[in-house]
Amino acid sequence: MATLFRARPVLAAGPGTTAGNRRRISRRTALLLGAGALWLLGYLFLHGTGTLALPASELTDLHRSLNHFNSWIAENRAGNPVFMYVLTPLRGAVGSVAGFFMAVFAASPTGQVIPVMGWLGTVAVLTWVAFAVGNLRVALLTAVVFSFFGFQGLFVDAAYTFALVVTAVLLTLLAGIPLGVLAGISSRVQKVVTPVLDFMQTMPSFVYLAPLALVFLIGPASAVIATVIFAAPPVIRLTSHGIRSIPENTREASDSLGTTGWQRLRTLQLPMARRTIVMGINQSTMAALSMVTIAALIAAPGLGQVVVVALQSLDVGTAVNSGLGIVLMAIVLDRVTTAASQRAEPGARRSGRLSGRTRFIVLSAALILTLGLVQVSRTVMWAAVFPQNLNVGPAISGGVSAASDWLQTNLYFLTHSFQESVTIGILNPFQSLLTDTPFFVLAAAIAIAAFAVGGWKLAAVTSFCLAAIISLGLWNDTMVTLASSLLAIIVVMVLGVVFGVAMGRSSRIDQAMRPMLDAGQTMPAFVYLVPFLGLFGANRFTAIVAAIIYAAPVAIKITADGIAGISPTVVEAAVSSGSTPWQVISKVQLPMARKTLALAANQGLMYVLAMVVIGALVGAGGLGYDVVAGFVQSSVFGKGLAAGLAIVFLGILLDRITQAAAAAPVRKRIS
């Protein structure tokens, strides 16, 4: 905070505004202090009253009425016209697209075991595609990784996962890019779409998996639809953002030539936004992969299924082997789409080493070779089904299991006492501060703080979210979740600053860290939860650790980008004026990356919230537990749905407050 305030006189335009700022700061500080005092007084004097606690097995009337949703669908699925003419055909269409890709890469859904294209053909085709849209390096990576799936003994599972991701990404783009373009052109569409996207991204997938399975039946079609819901927001947002960030004067120049709306879109807006749109495709692809894994819970085939089944018997080794496959696939998808986005950059082609004609020849030669390999994979057994005797999967599983057992037996007492002291010393008092304060006092304090940070508008949004949470009957559970989430985000930000600064300052550290960060983001949390359970036990601490592992990479990456993006001349100037490295970091780099840090905190918080439900599988309790229970037990389905909504409202509340806190000083300077 201190750096935040010190930086402002520098940013301010003149002496007049500086004085105005200082007065405003003191008012804001006074309001924040007042909110804190109100909260503390409420905690001390009204301790334990008005906490709105609801035991895990109890329901409110609202929850009971939401329960009927399930039986309503079951009764109406045969006769209702919405089902007959909209949902069932939609399901059929999605199912046949998914069925097509599965038949090509993995196996036909009718139970025939050999796919249209054997493993060798699949590897060849994907390598060629990677080469065509990216470059030789990512093509090699693709070939190596997809062959490695075979050695893991997981080629068929990986192919299923890949087929579902391809289906989902295809449908996502089909729906997402036009929507993104619309939102980019029209502000009215943008205003309607944004809250819907927020909702889609913060609603835990566990909440809609079971109802989706009810509407669209279990299997690949539901899995793909769930994945599209989860993966569409990034590409819509980034497409719209890309179109919006085209400079105004460029647009005016085109308008002055008399272009029509459609011409402008085709010749100016889409080409100029291409790089951002491809970045959106990258983000959506990664989201799709993570969701396809979770969709294993509604019988989507693939690597996720292997993970889920392995964990039912706590087989850490097999789960890690499969999780490794998911991480590698994520890395391939990320690198290929990133390479594609670099290629899409205006002017990239000119700087490339191959001329258009040469490239065309190379591509055609490679394509012929590829088609040959496909034909081989259709006719020869060893090229169709990966040879079993080359399977090193069991060796990987065995090694990992042994290592995990060793850790659990030898470190338990250390980790256990660490967990106990952190929980009793920090988490419990903090949680009590949130859960034992009367709800009206805490809600008022949060609303005042929101007003201090973002004015009336933010205060109104915040109050609405708080009122919604209270009326959902889940205030206490929300506070339990909030306590753990806030603690997690503090650790995430500490890690983000420490590693982000290190990575931003040294490209060597950056290169060493990236694969680990990718793994942390894409390894399904199910995989590392079991060893953590052994080390820390089933409790909130374990859930917090899992959230940190998932959320820290994104905070670190954003911070590193921010630090690396600071103009080198500024840093050099500081160094030449005799600043020590520490001074450069604390006086120049961190203050200048302040906006990026706020963005990192915002994104970190969203990622932490995304883990609330997973955390409940290892003892986090709170809203996450309600969601999990609602997924598996029809009698508490309504409560699970309500808890999912509460997570959405909590997410929107935290998102708006952190965004406002990040933007407030800068916005004021402009106005």
Place this chain on the structure above:
Amino acid sequence: MFKSAQLLSRSLPAAAAAVGALLLLTGCGAASVNQAGAAGSAKTDCGTVNVALNAWVGYTADAAVFDYLAKNKLGCTVVEKNLNEQISWQGFASGQVDVIMENWGHADLAKQYITDQHVAVDAGPTGNVGHIGWYVPPWMAAKYPDITNGKNLNKYANMFKTSESAGKGQLLDGDPAFVTNDEALVKNLNLNYKVVFAGSEAALIQSFRTAEANKTPLLGYFYDPQWFLSEVPLVKVSLPAWTPGCDSDPEKVACDYPVYNLNKVISTKLANSGSPAAKLIKAFKWTNADQNAVAKDIQGGMAPDAAAKKWVDAHASVVNGWLK
């Protein structure tokens, strides 16, 4: 640049030649492997049976034996689907699931799908008997023999205190899929305990495993038959005995869980189809010992199919009774 282009244009025919050679070698016109693969299935009139696979290994053991027999003795095409219990029942309505091999109660689902929608029917008991209750790791039962009596639990409450249990003893609940009366039980039996939700079966099993390995205290909800009991034989704590109706009001429950006679549920469609698979599943009945034998083999790393074959070969007379 020109040089490389020339090189490439020369490599193009070379690549084509390589492919041609490959195709010649592999016999381009030969039958595709796909057709060879497809020829194996679909021999008899049994048709396709969709079997839901629920999470636990005991269930897997039931399903393994049924699938083995249906495939090898009746010639059915068996499609196994890994599904959650709740979702499996939904499959009856949509026609995607024909068989649930081991059902634990689920009165609400039975009412919805059997009584109201008529899409599923009860196919009789599996012969397995399920016990739900509170368990402690064996080292505790050995060291504190009187702990297995629920009346003494308050004496030990201090020992079960954790960072999660707010100063009381911790009672660890696991898989949210199971109905529990534990919060009501703690209240109505005046126990100085707090129910803490581990959130998943995996978390619960891992907690018991750690507790036994490190000799730390743990009291938790568990069930038998369950494969984990053959690794760590947990000891059940007795609560006031169950009597008919003592658990009718969920708020006032003060007695132990009832004994569950596990049953099979099949889709009405399969039941009325006259398929030999329906007959087999109705006749399927074995004991806890049988199930544990197969479950233990599967848990030990044997493929479900192989474990099933081993058991079937050793129990030919029982199996012949089912297939009659």
